Amino acid sequence: MKKVPERTCIACRSSKPKNELIRVVRDPEGVISLDLTGKKNGRGAYLCKDKACLAKCVKSKGLDRALGCKVDEEVYQRLLKEYDQLCGN
Numbered sequence: 001m002k003k004v005p006e007r008t009c010i011a012c013r014s015s016k017p018k019n020e021l022i023r024v025v026r027d028p029e030g031v032i033s034l035d036l037t038g039k040k041n042g043r044g045a046y047l048c049k050d051k052a053c054l055a056k057c058v059k060s061k062g063l064d065r066a067l068g069c070k071v072d073e074e075v076y077q078r079l080l081k082e083y084d085q086l087c088g089n
Helices: 050-062 064-066 073-087
Strands: 004-009 015-017 021-026 032-035 041-047
Touching: 021 064, 021 073, 032 073, 041 050, 041 064, 050 064, 050 073
Parallel strands: none
Antiparallel strands: 004 015, 021 032, 021 041
């Protein structure tokens, strides 16, 4: 039986199987985006597929800490739009 890897949501701190979370990645060039495959190069952080977790992360600047860089407000707004399209909640 294969073990399913678990990751922790940086907003609500709950552990879930990796495939139930969305990865946000900062690639080597510094571009921040959603990684739907989970295989992009770069520093990653995981969030639940719940818009409330992303909103909490925006408020607390959780991505800044998790990705080790300053995340601009425009990036947070773009991620919110992508989340809307992806999750619909």
